[in-house]
Amino acid sequence: MNEWKSINVDEFRNAVLAMIKSEIIYDKNEDKADSQENIEENKEQQTTSESSKEISQNLSFNDIFITCKRLPFEVIATIQRILFDFQIERLDGKNCLGNMIDFIRIFDQAKNTDENLKFILNCITSAIIKAENIINNEYDISPSYITKYDIEKLSLQEIPLSDLESQYRSLKLSSDLQMLVDFELELIKLLEDPLNFKFNPTITIPRGDIPISCFDLIINQLVDSIRLDHKKQLQKVIDFITDIHRVMQISISDSVYSLMNNIFKWNESSEHLFITRILAAQIILGKSDDLLLFGRLSSKTFLENDLKPYGLAKCFCQSDEFEDVSFIFLSMFIPLAKSLLMPFEDMHSMIYNNYLSTLSNFQAIFYDIYESTVSPQDRPKCGLIEYQKIIEQSFVLWSIAISSELLYFNYKSGLYSHIYTKEELYIVYYMMSFTLANAFSAQDQLRICEAFETYSHKQKNAKKGKQKQKKVTGNDIEQYKKERSLDIKICNVMASYYAGLVHFFKYMLNENLFDDISNETMDELSLYEKIASPVQNIQHLTAPSFDEFCVTLSMTQDDHKYRASAILTETKTSIAELVKEGFNSSEADLITKSIVSANIILKGTHSENKIKIDLQKSPIYPTFGFVE
Known part of the structure; x- marks a missing residue:
């Protein structure tokens, strides 16, 4: 795959267009490997000839597909991959529906001559329509997060799921294309009836790139304004399936x-x-x-x-x-x-x-x-x-x-x-x-x-x-x-954890040890x-007044230091016990690191040391360190 990256795009485009014109690539009787070899052998000759330049100027991208007797699976896979990446980006709330539709329309004529491409585009188009309808119906989830479209004005045709499934049975697609089509059909079913949907346990999403074809560099020029990482989009789909399973447990x-x-x-x-x-x-x-x-x-x-x-x-x-x-x-x-x-x-x-x-x-x-x-x-x-x-x-x-x-x-x-x-x-x-x-x-x-x-x-x-x-x-x-449920126990332990942090902060503030917090201002x-x-x-609940807040925290520095250390140390032990009962181990690690870092600070503070607060790993469970 890497060898294609070293080819000059303009030279490569001219060579491909010239070979299409002479039907080198699309000869039904020609072996695909030979076609690939011909591309390499004829690249230099084709790109340096005047006739090649004429062809490159007069042929559009639609000409490429209209003159084809058939489309290789790799070409369809490239088109499908780009649309798939756009589709996942749109499902993630990004404003790229227009790009998808423009890209689909580029191949409107070609899909009429190739049933595989037509099927792929129909699957994706039907899924797009389902998704936009459900987005519009539930727009109040977060209107600031996504652009709303009037799907009726987009001139897209939705194919019934039963028709798509019937067509699918009559086609022969590569294994990677089959996997992605399987996902599209499952997605349509999910969007039609989320409440009663059950994922097909045999569904598989490929984890790598679809093999590159000689059309990749050309087709990608059509979407030059947006570059999407296909592997990342595939990972989003895998996470999406996991997410839906978790939702059903709720x-x-x-x-x-x-x-x-x-x-x-x-x-x-x-x-x-x-x-x-x-x-x-x-x-x-x-x-x-x-x-x-x-x-x-x-x-x-x-x-x-x-x-x-x-x-x-x-x-x-x-x-x-x-x-x-x-x-x-x-x-x-x-x-x-x-x-x-x-x-x-x-x-x-x-x-x-x-x-x-x-x-x-x-x-x-x-x-x-x-x-x-x-x-x-x-x-x-x-x-x-x-x-x-x-x-x-x-x-x-x-x-x-x-x-x-x-x-x-x-x-x-x-x-x-x-x-x-x-x-x-x-x-x-x-x-x-x-x-x-x-x-x-x-x-x-x-x-x-x-x-x-x-x-x-x-x-x-x-x-x-x-x-x-x-x-x-x-x-x-x-x-x-x-017995107390795990959730009740977590409430109790986390209340103690944050109480320990309050004493830790009060001690540090009173000593003016934080690097970027001034107690005086x-x-x-x-x-x-x-x-x-x-x-x-809140009904039936009253917050402590400011005076009560001050009285609660009115104690000596030694008491703040002792309580912070004692409470946080006890919390660390309790967290370890909760993990044995099913508490999330990743979350437990974050809490433990927060507690350990606080205790290290409490044991090693001197008036000349300044302390920094790190919220990058988790804003919920801060960690602390000495300023170097």
Whole structure:
């Protein structure tokens, strides 16, 4: 392949055009290898002759294909490869649809004379139309991220999938072309019905370049304005398939909290094609007009299933008001969940400006309906003072867990978007620790509510069987209390991690050891009020005041240093245990490196040392080092 790179493009073009005219390449009876040899042998002779210059001036690219008796697979592969690369770029949100269509139209006449090329172009065109339609229908995912086209004005013809599959069976294509056609057909199926789609397990995407042909240098001149790396585009497709598989796993989420958590974790797991975000919205949230989550659950059923384990009265879930509030939930939750699928810059903007207050308003309405619908005698009672208050607050705890999680996503997406200055980081970490601690506390107490509901249900069954009922005890609650889930444990450990970072930052700031942060010029009050302000929009949750913030961190430097080291060291041990239970090992490595770098600094700081903060590897888990 490399030998072609040394050929002068103009000389090569003239030679090829001249040989096409004399039908050297396209003689049906001529061996392909001989044709390649003839290209090499005749290049010099053809490019130096006057007749060759005349031919090169008078033949267009369409002439090349119209005069062909057939097109070699390598030529079709070159055309298909360039279109494929453009297609993936468009699916990633780039504004290159016009380039694709211009390129397709160049071969309009040629495709009428070659059935293989015609089939390839029809496959890609049909996939383009499907993609543009779904982009237009779900444009609210991120309108700033992609250009919207009126597909009807593009004069493209969509071929039904059944017709394409029928034509495919009658054609003979090279193995590489077959692989790429298989992907195009699978893509069309996915775009037609994301909810019910299952990838063909035998589908294979080639990992290398399609073999180069003598037309590569010529055809590539048509798209000189955009150069795409074919191997990178193929890798995007492989990642796309993996992404879709992961999205389908999210649809097993059984609560609002776990659904939001799973969507966010999917978003931060890797870079995603733009079209993947749209398909994820349809797979998880259903089509915008069917009012079903996952394409199968009504919002009423989903909410009822979420609240049922915590002993919320049946009369509440069966009331007309609950039916109404379920519809309100869906109208609020679908756009909120879509925001969690956006790129982080867009996500942060949507959460901060819209969905924190929207969620709070919904929770206020929901709570008022619960209070007015469920009479005191219908609410769960356990008779144990130490548990009764928790069980009475099950609805509030459920709300706090969800709102704390969204607050955490607000700060985390802000860090991913690099909107915070280094002066603001320790306050952001303080608020992240605060929100995670609240999420942990709420979920941990909901385990008690769930245990009591399980016990009560068994007691009711015992009553039906005329068995003697016994009074509930603390041991009964503990017996039926489930083990903490991995997500609950992660909340607790991460709250500690960020608390440790806050003490680390306060120690360094008070010692004025950071290289590019001056403690003397900081307006801590203004910074705190700005960063803590989103909490004011949250129902059932109150942020610490600035005075409380100051009191919490009012301690000696030795205490800051000791607490930072102790908390971070304990967190490092806990992270290692979480990995054994399934915590992401790559994320665990980033946290561990952050902790180790902080502890090295704490052990080796002197007044003459300056400390730098490195956010390049991860804005969520900073590392630290001495300035050289």
